[in-house]
Structure formats: C-alpha cells, structure tokens
Amino acid sequence: MPKIDQLRLDAEQIFLSGISAADPYLAVKRCLHSDAQQLQISLDMNSSGNKRNGAWQKIHLIAFGKAACTMVKAAQEVIPAHLLAGPGIAVCNYENITAIDNIDVIGASHPLPDQAGFSGALRIAEIAQQAHAGELVLVLVSGGGSALIPYPAEGISLEQKIATTNLLLASGASINDVNCVRKHLSRLKGGGLAKMAAPADLHALILSDVLGDELSAIASGPTVADSTTFSDAIKVFTDKQLWDKVPVSVQNHLKQGEQGFIDETPKADAQLFKHTAYTLVGSNAISVHAIMHAAESLNYQLHLYSDQLTGEATKVAEDLVQYAQALLAQGINKPCAILAGGETTVTLHGTGLGGRNQEMALAFALAAEQQQFQADWVFLSGGTDGRDGPTDAAGGIVDSQTISRWHNAAIEAEQYLANNDSYHALQISKDLLITGATGTNVADLQILLIQPKS
Structure with a gap:
C-alpha cells in the first residue's frame, strides 16, 4: 500500500479511537453500577472505589444535549426498573434522536433554540419539581444542552431571549459573558435545575464539550453553582454599549434582579448543593489521551502539540506546519504523530x-506547500460530533498530494480559503472527512502523521 494511503488509514483510525473514548453510552455504563436493590454512581472515572450511594427510593431520569438519547438508554439499562419514578425524558438535537422505550424523546433545534426545546424544558422542570427527599434526580448532560432546553425567565419570551443572545454573539462577547447573561435570563441554567430538584438528591453525569471542563460553562451549568450576578449581566451589555438595544423585558428583568426583587442564581454556599454531586464521564482531554495511546500502539513517535488548542484556524494551521518543520530539521528517523485537541x-x-x-x-495544506514541507504527511482535523459547521463533514483530511489534486482540477485553493469555502475545496480534492453524526461531542481533535523521506 502506498505510504500516503497507509498514513490516511492510520489517521482515521486514531481519530475514531478519540471518538470511542467519548462514547456516551459506554461512559455512562462505566459510571453506574447496580444490584437488584440500589444504584451506585462512580464519583471519579479514574477510581473504582469512590462511589455515591443514597439508597434512593425513586430515581428520576433527565437527559439533554447532543448525546442525550444514548446516555439515557445506557442509564435505563443499568438502573433497576422498580426504582424508576416514571418515564424519563431526553431532549436531543434532531439529527441524534432515537426512539427509546419508557423515555419521552424530544427533538429540538441547535444552535438556535426553538419551541420544541422550550416544551422539553418545561417537562424537565416538571420532573425535577416532582422529586422528593430520599429520591434521586439523575441528570445526563452533554454538549449543546444550553440551546436545546431554553426556559426563559418570567416575562421574557423565547424570541426576546434569542434576540438578546444573538446581539451578544454578534458583538464578539466572550463565551463567559454570554453564559453569564443566559444564566440570568433562564429558569434552568446557572443552577436553576438543581434548585428545582431540591430537597431531592441530584447527580449529574457530564460529557464535557468545554475546554478545561469548567462545569458552570457546560450547558450553562444547570446543576452547579453560579458565581456571577445580575449586576455582572448588566455590565456585559453596558461594556459592549448594547444596553439600549436589549429588549425592554430583558432590561426590566435584569434591573429587578440587581435591586433584589428577583432571587439571584444559587451560589456555592447554598444549602441545596449539599445534596448535589457530579461525575465527568467524558471530555476532550480524555479523548486526547485516547488518540495518544492509539498512535503509540501504531508505532508512531508521540508529540503532544496542545491539549487546549485555540485560536484562528488558519493561523493555528500555519503554526503547526512551522512546529513540524522544526521537528524535521532536528532529524527524525521514524514515523511521528503530532497530536492536539481543542x-x-x-x-x-x-x-x-x-x-x-x-x-x-x-x-494546513497551503501552508505546507508554501513552507516546502519535505516529508510524506497526512493532517486530519475533525469535530468529535461528526458535524463541522453547517455541513455533512466532520472536518478535513489532507495530505502531501492534496495540492497536486487541486492543480489537476485547475482550482486556486487560496481563493477558496479567502472565501471561507473550505468545504468545496476539500470536496474537489476528495479530502472531506465524513463520519456521520457520532452521538457525542467533546470538541475537536487534530492528528498530523509524518513519514520522513528516506
């Protein structure tokens, strides 16, 4: 088999190992344990002995996010049937919905919320509020949850909340600023779901799509404490000079909260959090560790470029080429894998x-050509959810012959890059990475495999 073909096969195999490590079904199965009478929950996925057991009389199942269906299916298979309080609920994006016995599955829109998601949020609130002391609300959280379960605060319509969020996104506000506002315009986010479930116990199994696994940022933190305030939310708008553009209902709600007429989001010292806990069951870091192991098992020399890769995609690609060039200049005598996640x-x-x-x-392909990268190589960059932007591709997989394929097709790839038209450029060179929806979401993985020329 030609070297390039083998490198491409290896890159895809390594990528799929990262997705498998974030498999939400297996992650939940690894975390939950039961005998005929009760449920035990692992508190740390790296420790088999640290478990939570409340001898709960009833268990209420709630799942939301892109992996909601697979997570709730796994949980239902482990939990003794007599402990389930009634039909559970899973709110999932339309692409990933699956019918599950005894689970109310609701498809909803992502990334823009819709009425179906609002209906799902109402049902989630109802289930949480029905739970009693001595019972458990088991919450299964995955990426996309924030958009999938919109439940605006009283007096704010779904349309007004969407308009407010879009205003912030268009202004270049940071994700922390956006989440601060979301939490103060929502009944579920920022610890709102945990508040509804009290005095019952609550445990969240969390599949993180956030770098660094900041819990309050994952799905806007519905089961954890929120350190931000109404004043912080107002400051986000005033700092961006957007306050006068915000819907009046949103202005009124935030001002009433600042003045103390509306309760703040629950803080870390709230009594209710003595009854809550969580387990991180999957993350980008876990998947990066998996691709490192997979590359090593294929006899590649490992180089971890970054486990929190951020920045403008084009600039990151150029920097990665320079890093690889420096490695080559030092002299490598065996195939190597340069890996990243973020x-x-x-x-x-x-x-x-x-x-x-x-x-x-x-x-990357253009930068490698420009910098005269002298090696056989393959570079893969893919989203673990199988969906990169508004396309059917998970990402791209290019190699040292990609430029030749563009030349043979008589296209100028630089023009495609300038027009943000990467999909059609990669489609022409047959370099799209197509996996289909994976049912999980732990951000992105990058794999650069280099075979030095003999």
Whole structure:
C-alpha cells in the first residue's frame, strides 16, 4: 500500500479511537453500577472505589444535549426498573434522536433554540419539581444542552431571549459573558435545575464539550453553582454599549434582579448543593489521551502539540506546519504523530461553506506547500460530533498530494480559503472527512502523521 494511503488509514483510525473514548453510552455504563436493590454512581472515572450511594427510593431520569438519547438508554439499562419514578425524558438535537422505550424523546433545534426545546424544558422542570427527599434526580448532560432546553425567565419570551443572545454573539462577547447573561435570563441554567430538584438528591453525569471542563460553562451549568450576578449581566451589555438595544423585558428583568426583587442564581454556599454531586464521564482531554495511546500502539513517535488548542484556524494551521518543520530539521528517523485537541475559531470574510476543522485542513495544506514541507504527511482535523459547521463533514483530511489534486482540477485553493469555502475545496480534492453524526461531542481533535523521506 502506498505510504500516503497507509498514513490516511492510520489517521482515521486514531481519530475514531478519540471518538470511542467519548462514547456516551459506554461512559455512562462505566459510571453506574447496580444490584437488584440500589444504584451506585462512580464519583471519579479514574477510581473504582469512590462511589455515591443514597439508597434512593425513586430515581428520576433527565437527559439533554447532543448525546442525550444514548446516555439515557445506557442509564435505563443499568438502573433497576422498580426504582424508576416514571418515564424519563431526553431532549436531543434532531439529527441524534432515537426512539427509546419508557423515555419521552424530544427533538429540538441547535444552535438556535426553538419551541420544541422550550416544551422539553418545561417537562424537565416538571420532573425535577416532582422529586422528593430520599429520591434521586439523575441528570445526563452533554454538549449543546444550553440551546436545546431554553426556559426563559418570567416575562421574557423565547424570541426576546434569542434576540438578546444573538446581539451578544454578534458583538464578539466572550463565551463567559454570554453564559453569564443566559444564566440570568433562564429558569434552568446557572443552577436553576438543581434548585428545582431540591430537597431531592441530584447527580449529574457530564460529557464535557468545554475546554478545561469548567462545569458552570457546560450547558450553562444547570446543576452547579453560579458565581456571577445580575449586576455582572448588566455590565456585559453596558461594556459592549448594547444596553439600549436589549429588549425592554430583558432590561426590566435584569434591573429587578440587581435591586433584589428577583432571587439571584444559587451560589456555592447554598444549602441545596449539599445534596448535589457530579461525575465527568467524558471530555476532550480524555479523548486526547485516547488518540495518544492509539498512535503509540501504531508505532508512531508521540508529540503532544496542545491539549487546549485555540485560536484562528488558519493561523493555528500555519503554526503547526512551522512546529513540524522544526521537528524535521532536528532529524527524525521514524514515523511521528503530532497530536492536539481543542476548539479553534473562524472569522468570516467570505460567503463560502465550511467549518473550523475544514478551514484548518485547507490552510494546513497551503501552508505546507508554501513552507516546502519535505516529508510524506497526512493532517486530519475533525469535530468529535461528526458535524463541522453547517455541513455533512466532520472536518478535513489532507495530505502531501492534496495540492497536486487541486492543480489537476485547475482550482486556486487560496481563493477558496479567502472565501471561507473550505468545504468545496476539500470536496474537489476528495479530502472531506465524513463520519456521520457520532452521538457525542467533546470538541475537536487534530492528528498530523509524518513519514520522513528516506
């Protein structure tokens, strides 16, 4: 088999190992344990002895996020049937919905919320509020949960909340600022779900799509304490000079909260959090560890480039080429794997189709040509959810012959990059990475395999 073909096969195999490590079904199965009478929950996925057991009389099942269906299916298979309080609920994006016996499955929109998601949020609130002391609310959280279960505060419509969020996103507000506002316009986010479940016990199994696994940022933290305030939320708008553009209902709600007429989001010292706990069952860091192990098992020399990769996709690609060039200059005598995980960004200048992973793959191929990268190589950048931007591709997988394929097709790939049209450039060179929806989401993985020329 030609070297490039083998490198491509290895890159895809390594990528799939990262996805498997974040398999939400297996992650939940590893975490929950039961005998005929009770449920035990692992508190630490790296420790088999640290478990939570409340001898709960009833267990209420709630799941939301892109992996909701697979997570709730796994949980239902482990929990003794007589302990289940009634039908559970799973609110999932439309692409990942699956019918499950005794689970109310609701498909909802992501990334923009819709009425179906609002209906799902109402049902989640109802289930949580029905739980009593001595019972457990088991919450299964995965990426996308924030958009999938919108439940605006009283007096604010779903449309007004969406408009407010869009205003912030267009202003370049940080994700922390956006989450601060979301938590103060929602009944579920920022610890709201934990508050509804009290005095019952609550345990969250969390599949993280956030770098660094900041719990209050994952799905906007519905089961954990919130350190931000109404004043902080108002300051986000005033700092961005957006306050006068915010819907009046949102202004009124935030001002009433600042003045103490509306309760703050629950803080870390709240009594209710004595009854809550969580387990991180999957994350980008766990998947990065898995691709390192997979590459090593294929006899590649390992180089971890970054386990929290951020920045503009095109610039990150150029920096990665320079890093690889420096390695080659030092002299390598065996195949090596340069690995990363994280989530880059793209600033839109054109009108093309693509996503951050496709853009990075396209930019990498161009930078490797420009810097005269002398080796056989393959570079893969892919989203673990199988969806990169508004496309059917998970990302891109380019190699040292990609430029030749573009030349043979008589296209100028630089023009495609300038137009943010990575999808069509990679489609022409047959370098799209297609996996289909994976049912999980732990950000992105990057794999650069290099075979030095003899």
